[in-house]
Amino acid sequence: MGRLIIVSNRVAPISEGGPAAGGLAVGVYDALKETGGMWFGWSGDVLSSGQPQIKVEERGPVTFATIALMRRDYDQYYRGFSNATLWPAFHYRADLVQYDRHDFEGYCRVNAWLAQQLVPLLRDDDVIWVHDYHLIPFAQALRAAGVKNRIGFFLHIPFPASQVLLAVPPHRQLVEALCSFDLLGFQTSPDLRAFCDYIVNEANGSVDAAANGPLTLHAFGRSLRAAAYPIGVYPDEIAELAKAGERGKPVRTMKATLHSRKLIMSVDRLDYSKGLVERFRAFERLLEQASAQRNKVSFLQIAPPTRADMHAYQDIRLQLEGESGRINGRFAELDWTPILYIHKQYERSVLAALFRTAHVGYVTPLRDGMNLVAKEYVSAQDPENPGVLVLSRFAGAAQELDGALIVNPVDIDGMAEALARALEMPLAERQARYRDMMVQLRANNVSVWRDNFMRDLQGITATKNAKSGKGRAASSGKKAARETLAG
Numbered sequence: 001m002g003r004l005i006i007v008s009n010r011v012a013p014i015s016e017g018g019p020a021a022g023g024l025a026v027g028v029y030d031a032l033k034e035t036g037g038m039w040f041g042w043s044g045d046v047l048s049s050g051q052p053q054i055k056v057e058e059r060g061p062v063t064f065a066t067i068a069l070m071r072r073d074y075d076q077y078y079r080g081f082s083n084a085t086l087w088p089a090f091h092y093r094a095d096l097v098q099y100d101r102h103d104f105e106g107y108c109r110v111n112a113w114l115a116q117q118l119v120p121l122l123r124d125d126d127v128i129w130v131h132d133y134h135l136i137p138f139a140q141a142l143r144a145a146g147v148k149n150r151i152g153f154f155l156h157i158p159f160p161a162s163q164v165l166l167a168v169p170p171h172r173q174l175v176e177a178l179c180s181f182d183l184l185g186f187q188t189s190p191d192l193r194a195f196c197d198y199i200v201n202e203a204n205g206s207v208d209a210a211a212n213g214p215l216t217l218h219a220f221g222r223s224l225r226a227a228a229y230p231i232g233v234y235p236d237e238i239a240e241l242a243k244a245g246e247r248g249k250p251v252r253t254m255k256a257t258l259h260s261r262k263l264i265m266s267v268d269r270l271d272y273s274k275g276l277v278e279r280f281r282a283f284e285r286l287l288e289q290a291s292a293q294r295n296k297v298s299f300l301q302i303a304p305p306t307r308a309d310m311h312a313y314q315d316i317r318l319q320l321e322g323e324s325g326r327i328n329g330r331f332a333e334l335d336w337t338p339i340l341y342i343h344k345q346y347e348r349s350v351l352a353a354l355f356r357t358a359h360v361g362y363v364t365p366l367r368d369g370m371n372l373v374a375k376e377y378v379s380a381q382d383p384e385n386p387g388v389l390v391l392s393r394f395a396g397a398a399q400e401l402d403g404a405l406i407v408n409p410v411d412i413d414g415m416a417e418a419l420a421r422a423l424e425m426p427l428a429e430r431q432a433r434y435r436d437m438m439v440q441l442r443a444n445n446v447s448v449w450r451d452n453f454m455r456d457l458q459g460i461t462a463t464k465n466a467k468s469g470k471g472r473a474a475s476s477g478k479k480a481a482r483e484t485l486a487g
């Protein structure tokens with residue numbers, strides 16, 4: 001097999017075990033460090049003048065090839081079309097969608113430019129795996145540059161229902177561009193279904209169901225494959241990190257602060273899709289309605305700011321600071337602050353150890369492609385005395401984690417009830433729910449996610465080359481590892 005070439009907007013400056021607030025960085029790096037290969041993308045630097053140059057660095061089995069963006073490219077491609085248009089639309093926030101046709105032109109221009117930068121680094125047998133919404137036109141651009149390699153795409157965020165996608169003016173160009181990939185991967189079957197719905201009802205295309213393995217789609221004069229590949233974590237590695245950190249300083253400090261109170265814990269990038277305001281209000285409702293919980297429970301919200309130069313993100317930050325101040329002002333006592341709201345990033349080992357200390361993992365996004373925090377929280381628990389996951393039905397993870405208490409993140413009373421139930425849940429029920437979820441997390445870890453996607457991508461070429469038409473090998477049978485439209 002040729003090298004695996006990962007392409008994503010941001011190539012994270014990851015040092016082993018260090019902080020990496022972003023699910024794509026965590027998942028992709030975990031997947032790539034096992035197989036080795038190259039990771040290509042933006043360095044995170046923005047230049048006001050000069051000419052960006054590719055920087056190639058070897059770190060263990062992984063070669064990092066990064067390049068800076070010019071200021072205008074950053075504004076149009078990253079802040080503009082990717083994060084002011086696609087991000088809100090794909091998270092069902094049509095009310096927040098901002099569209100500027102010049103930003104879309106910039107988005108396409110940067111995709112074409114990045115593709116041209118990658119071409120000289122490619123070998124004929126490389127397999128290219130492109131990640132996320134910043135790079136939807138990337139395969140089209142590589143094909144225009146004559147690249148014939150297999151190219152797959154994985155969407156880390158939700159794929160919206162057609163009626164929501166139509167709010168993005170160049171929706172048709174975007175879906176046509178997606179059809180230049182050989183294989184499309186989505187987080188869940190509802191995302192896959194939404195994409196197929198667009199293909200059939202808006203693009204006049206067709207979908208051939210498969211008994212197992214990816215669907216075959218025909219649209220815009222091309223045939224491609226598509227399936228759901230839910231991203232995972234390494235649950236046993238996280239469990240070890242969490243156990244090792246149990247007696248560490250962060251956990252000791254946290255326990256000293258708690259004074260035997262119970263802990264509800266959330267970790268998110270500070271983003272309006274994560275449902276933080278509703279979450280704070282549901283915690284407030286818990287304190288209002290279950291007065292016995294006052295001074296008996298604290299809520300730790302860790303939320304490092306991201307995209308801080310965008311208005312929508314400044315707004316959510318201000319709103320949350322207002323809410324936490326208001327709720328603390330209302331309920332705090334001399335020896336108790338109900339909400340601890342922290343903006344810092346932490347090392348993965350510290351987060352894992354804190355998760356193990358928390359009686360409730362409180363993960364309630366309004367929409368989320370998957371949500372790795374939900375999976376990390378469960379993985380970090382002590383099997384003898386596990387905590388309870390309270391999880392939004394709109395996180396992709398809710399498709400898999402049946403053992404969680406599933407909530408609707410706009411139902412403040414419902415979430416407050418779920419918190420109360422989680423805080424009081426008997427040990428036997430907590431253990432049973434934890435065991436169920438761990439079976440699922442182990443069966444569908446990051447390697448399974450990567451291997452299933454890569455096998456299907458390789459399988460497409462094998463089928464094409466051999467012209468056998470016999471399709472791909474049978475699946476490994478692991479539940480939810482590859483869901484089809486029927487799944």
Ligand code: ADQ
Pocket residue numbers: 019020021022023024026027156157231267268269302303304343344345346347348351368369370371372373374376
């Ligand atoms: P994100 O929106 O970033 O990811 P998520 O999946 O929860 O969301 O991943 C966040 C990651 O960053 C987790 O691994 C978490 O531990 C880490 N993290 C968050 N805050 C941190 C902090 N303060 N310090 C250190 N680490 C922190 C996108 C999609 C998701 C999808 C992932 C992966 O939006 O839906 O699950 O990609 O596909």
